[in-house]
Amino acid sequence: MRTFFLLLPDRSLIMKKYILDFKVLSNQAINYNHNLLELSCDRPLPPMLPGQFAEVRVDGSPGTYLRRPFSIHRADFAMNTMHLLVKSVGDGTRTLAQLATGAIVNIMLPLGNGFPVTENNDVLLVGGGCGVAPLWFLARQLKQKGNRVSILIGGRSYRDILLADDYAQFGQVYVSTEDGSLGEKGMVTHHTLFKKGKLPFTTIYCCGPDGMMKAISHIAEKQDIPCMVSLENTMACGIGACLCCVVDTKSGNRCVCTDGPVFNSNELKGWSAETEVGCSINE
Amino acid sequence: MADLSTRVHNLNLRNPVLTASGTFGYGEEFDDFIDVNSLGGIIVKATTSKHREGNPYPRMAETPMGMLNAVGLQNKGIDYFVETIYPRLLKYNNCIIANVSDSTVDGYVEVAEKMNSLDHISAIELNISCPNVKEGGMAFGTSCPSAIAVTRAVREVYDKTLIVKLSPNVTSIVEIAQAVETAGADAVSLINTLLGMAIDAEKRRPVLSTITGGLSGPAIKPVALRMVWQVARAVKIPVIGIGGITTATDAIEFMLAGASAIQVGTANFVDPQATVKIIAGIEEYLNRHKITNVNELIGGLIS
Ligand SMILES: Cc1cc2nc3c(=O)[nH]c(=O)nc-3n(C[C@H](O)[C@H](O)[C@H](O)COP(=O)(O)OP(=O)(O)OC[C@H]3O[C@@H](n4cnc5c(N)ncnc54)[C@H](O)[C@@H]3O)c2cc1C
Ligand SMILES: Cc1cc2nc3c(=O)[nH]c(=O)nc-3n(C[C@H](O)[C@H](O)[C@H](O)COP(=O)(O)O)c2cc1C
Ligand code: FES
Numbered sequence: 001m002r003t004f005f006l007l008l009p010d011r012s013l014i015m016k017k018y019i020l021d022f023k024v025l026s027n028q029a030i031n032y033n034h035n036l037l038e039l040s041c042d043r044p045l046p047p048m049l050p051g052q053f054a055e056v057r058v059d060g061s062p063g064t065y066l067r068r069p070f071s072i073h074r075a076d077f078a079m080n081t082m083h084l085l086v087k088s089v090g091d092g093t094r095t096l097a098q099l100a101t102g103a104i105v106n107i108m109l110p111l112g113n114g115f116p117v118t119e120n121n122d123v124l125l126v127g128g129g130c131g132v133a134p135l136w137f138l139a140r141q142l143k144q145k146g147n148r149v150s151i152l153i154g155g156r157s158y159r160d161i162l163l164a165d166d167y168a169q170f171g172q173v174y175v176s177t178e179d180g181s182l183g184e185k186g187m188v189t190h191h192t193l194f195k196k197g198k199l200p201f202t203t204i205y206c207c208g209p210d211g212m213m214k215a216i217s218h219i220a221e222k223q224d225i226p227c228m229v230s231l232e233n234t235m236a237c238g239i240g241a242c243l244c245c246v247v248d249t250k251s252g253n254r255c256v257c258t259d260g261p262v263f264n265s266n267e268l269k270g271w272s273a274e275t276e277v278g279c280s281i282n283e
Numbered sequence: 284m285a286d287l288s289t290r291v292h293n294l295n296l297r298n299p300v301l302t303a304s305g306t307f308g309y310g311e312e313f314d315d316f317i318d319v320n321s322l323g324g325i326i327v328k329a330t331t332s333k334h335r336e337g338n339p340y341p342r343m344a345e346t347p348m349g350m351l352n353a354v355g356l357q358n359k360g361i362d363y364f365v366e367t368i369y370p371r372l373l374k375y376n377n378c379i380i381a382n383v384s385d386s387t388v389d390g391y392v393e394v395a396e397k398m399n400s401l402d403h404i405s406a407i408e409l410n411i412s413c414p415n416v417k418e419g420g421m422a423f424g425t426s427c428p429s430a431i432a433v434t435r436a437v438r439e440v441y442d443k444t445l446i447v448k449l450s451p452n453v454t455s456i457v458e459i460a461q462a463v464e465t466a467g468a469d470a471v472s473l474i475n476t477l478l479g480m481a482i483d484a485e486k487r488r489p490v491l492s493t494i495t496g497g498l499s500g501p502a503i504k505p506v507a508l509r510m511v512w513q514v515a516r517a518v519k520i521p522v523i524g525i526g527g528i529t530t531a532t533d534a535i536e537f538m539l540a541g542a543s544a545i546q547v548g549t550a551n552f553v554d555p556q557a558t559v560k561i562i563a564g565i566e567e568y569l570n571r572h573k574i575t576n577v578n579e580l581i582g583g584l585i586s
Contacts, residue, residue, distance in 0.1 A: 016315050017315040017316065018315070019316060019554075019555065019556065057553065057554075063347065065345060065346075065347070065348050065349060065350070065500065065501075065553065066345050066350060066552060066553060067552070067553060108555070233340060233341075234341060234343050234344075234345075235343070236343050236345075236350055236352070236549075236552045237306075237312075237551070237552040237555075238552075239308075239312050239313075239555065240308055240312050241306060241307055241308035241312045241313070241551065241552070242305070242306060242343070242352065242354070242552060243305075243328075243337065243342070243354045243357050244342045244343035244352055244354060245340075245342075245343070246337070246340050246342065246357070247340060248339070248340070252336055253336050253337060253340075253357060
């Protein structure tokens with residue numbers, strides 16, 4: 001049984017949402033299939049929380065009708081800039097990856113609930129592949145709130161490990177790759193961090209492929225550590241209007257776009273009973 | 284300044300722009316983006332007699348210029364609507380229309396009867412066209428006898444404006460429209476989604492948990508426009524046009540085809556401000572064409 005809860009605030013109803021035009025300040029390819037988009041806005045950025053996301057309209061891609069959801073990777077309120085980390089998977093993301101400096105992007109934000117941020121604790125962040133996207137903003141806030149942050153990043157090979165050096169400013173970074181080309185060899189869930197008996201963390205935050213998040217939440221559950229996972233269900237509206245993005249929870253179907261994308265894994269049906277620990281980052 | 288107000292049976296609408304059920308939540312989801320009161324009215328998501336969990340995820344597949352959905356009428360049931368949702372709708376002063384759905388005639392009647400006593404709900408839209416539930420739903424809307432049966436039964440208990448929402452998944456939508464007109468409908472709205480399917484070739488699996496789902500968005504507009512034109516010529520009651528409406532031009536085309544009002548659906552997902560832009564665009568069109576009253580557009584097609 002979990003000994004304590006981290007309350008996930010339903011901020012989606014109280015944080016005002018905006019539709020804003022952002023300008024691309026820079027677009028940097030950070031590996032073979034990920035781009036870091038730096039965006040600015042001509043009005044002050046609205047308040048946003050780590051774990052919240054944005055719905056981006058993709059212009060100039062005839063095959064992309066709906067907006068595309070992306071985590072808010074970084075929000076710098078002093079500089080009034082925001083970063084999105086985009087993995088090219090289909091027409092929409094490939095079009096965003098080709099955006100030129102100066103291009104205008106229409107974005108709806110901030111959406112969803114965001115991660116609960118603890119204070120003065122030891123926390124572990126686990127990111128698989130592109131799942132590191134929401135963890136930058138989160139790691140920074142966790143550090144600001146006096147937490148000791150450990151970050152475990154996993155991928156198939158060294159080419160898939162994103163921003164490991166960058167994350168080092170927030171805490172201890174651990175890396176694992178399936179082919180052993182960087183960090184420990186094996187799946188994130190087999191990292192030696194998890195083999196030292198009782199984990200020294202009060203909360204685990206996790207984002208990545210479902211299989212990885214399930215395996216991590218299973219480890220967390222065995223040790224009574226709350227595990228916050230960020231889901232990526234397919235969405236049509238992103239604002240709770242269509243009911244397309246639901247996840248099966250202990251309190252029925254809930255919208256990932258408004259009640260999530262962050263959930264305590266113990267709320268999710270079919271997540272706690274998983275016995276298979278270990279999974280591939282392969283999506 | 285052109286007059287945008289219009290009338291659908293007993294409903295006085297500020298303008299002909301309504302929102303399509305299931306695409307606009309209960310209005311409040313859009314409060315941050317638009318003044319919901321500036322719309323002609325809102326049609327809130329389907330209410331059924333009992334709580335429904337809807338279909339399992341995945342419920343959405345994007346398709347060329349549109350999407351398939353298989354939500355399956357997820358809602359907390361009429362009693363929850365009356366106690367919890369209805370009070371929240373009181374903040375709006377435009378026309379609030381409830382979309383009523385179920386799997387049995389008794390279920391439709393129960394919801395309609397309870398809606399009848401809610402002062403602020405000025406009409407109901409009878410959804411006899413949902414393709415996403417196993418029994419009932421679309422089944423009522425695909426044969427004349429069952430469409431008549433459910434419309435008659437609801438008419439008995441419902442005193443205000445009764446709109447019947449038609450399915451395009453039929454051989455002759457005109458026959459169904461005429462059938463519900465005789466059964467007592469005050470207006471018809473069309474179209475609901477077209478039955479469709481999406482397959483993930485890599486996985487060799489259907490994308491939707493229900494295999495088939497309802498197609499909406501710009502992709503369906505020409506089909507919807509044709510059906511609205513056919514139905515408007517065949518019935519005396521007002522017709523409300525729905526299907527892929529994204530711009531003011533789309534809305535005007537539906538009105539020229541015979542629609543007295545229109546609903547904006549999937550476009551709300553791409554641009555939550557689509558409705559207010561459409562209203563502004565209609566006004567601009569009327570001014571440009573020196574038309575003083577939006578009603579002059581209705582059925583104004585020159586052919
Ligand atoms: C809350 C949330 C946060 C996300 N954060 C990020 C992020 O920070 N960086 C990033 O690169 N990606 C992120 N994703 C995934 C990203 O939205 C998809 O990769 C993207 O929508 C794919 O679009 P496409 O046109 O390139 O691909 P296509 O395969 O052509 O898309 C087809 C359809 O599937 C949907 N879709 C495909 N993959 C996903 C997916 N993984 N999740 C949700 N919908 C999907 C698309 O929206 C679209 O409707 C996030 C998803 C969600 C729900
Ligand atoms: C996600 C979604 C949910 C819907 N739910 C309902 C519903 O509950 N009741 C109903 O009558 N129609 C429902 N519809 C159909 C729409 O109201 C509308 O008839 C249809 O989408 C066509 O219009 P559009 O192309 O403008 O979206 C839904 C459509 C979508 C996309
Ligand atoms: S994406 Fe529409 S309700 Fe979540």
